[in-house]
Amino acid sequence: MTAETAPRRARIGIMGGTFDPIHNGHLVAASEAQIQFNLDEVVFVPTGKPWMKDTVTLGEHRYLMTVIATAANPGFNVSRVDLEREGATYTIDTLRDMRKAYPDADLFFITGADAVAQIMEWKDVAEVWTLAHFIAVSRPGHALTISGLPEQGVSSLEVPALAISSTDCRNRVSRGYPVWYLVPDGVVQYIAKHHLYRSS
Ligand code: NAP
Numbered sequence: 001m002t003a004e005t006a007p008r009r010a011r012i013g014i015m016g017g018t019f020d021p022i023h024n025g026h027l028v029a030a031s032e033a034q035i036q037f038n039l040d041e042v043v044f045v046p047t048g049k050p051w052m053k054d055t056v057t058l059g060e061h062r063y064l065m066t067v068i069a070t071a072a073n074p075g076f077n078v079s080r081v082d083l084e085r086e087g088a089t090y091t092i093d094t095l096r097d098m099r100k101a102y103p104d105a106d107l108f109f110i111t112g113a114d115a116v117a118q119i120m121e122w123k124d125v126a127e128v129w130t131l132a133h134f135i136a137v138s139r140p141g142h143a144l145t146i147s148g149l150p151e152q153g154v155s156s157l158e159v160p161a162l163a164i165s166s167t168d169c170r171n172r173v174s175r176g177y178p179v180w181y182l183v184p185d186g187v188v189q190y191i192a193k194h195h196l197y198r199s200s
Contacts, residue, residue: 013042028161113138173197
């Protein structure tokens with residue numbers, strides 16, 4: 001088979017995050033990564049129990065908000081791999097599971113630059129590099145500056161809409177401020193229906 005006749009390998013984005021809640025910055029980042037890296041599909045993977053975090057909203061709520069937020073886009077999907085695995089979530093396990101699901105694809109792990117900056121401390125980091133290319137997304141002026149990352153393995157992507165943050169969305173809800181237009185409409189309604197992020 002010549003290079004011209006070989007089938008093109010699929011290119012799959014894996015959007016890893018806590019998504020507590022998912023917001024429009026995440027969606028713009030995924031869409032931008034899809035265009036810039038020519039991805040066939042972006043699979044959102046809400047973390048199970050995030051490494052180093054004691055309290056996050058129930059995984060099922062975060063999963064359903066992610067499904068609601070991505071439902072209208074045929075190029076976006078959601079995976080439960082991290083939610084269904086026991087114990088803390090490590091990216092090495094996410095990537096091994098996604099490699100099994102997409103054995104012949106090139107994988108691109110998309111997440112916040114702040115999270116990627118900690119990558120050298122991640123479990124099995126040497127194998128992590130072999131499984132995916134990393135796309136570190138940040139708001140303008142906060143690009144990834146960390147030494148020791150393999151140049152081939154990580155790309156930076158500036159996304160102005162990432163001025164929105166999950167922490168800010170949670171704080172606004174707890175203080176009674178609206179999150180319309182910061183998160184998708186269906187997510188606004190889901191948060192209200194399930195009384196999420198209200199201060200006790
Ligand atoms: P985080 O520390 O809560 O987030 C760090 C920053 O990145 C925040 O500003 C966050 O904004 C942003 N961010 C997170 N996910 C994003 C995404 N997909 N797109 C754009 N911005 C994003 O990070 P986290 O959510 O817990 O973890 C992110 C991913 O890294 C997850 O898949 C997690 O499993 C993985 N991770 C793995 C290890 C490990 O293997 N040891 C350690 C840490 C993280 P928002 O709060 O607005 O999202």
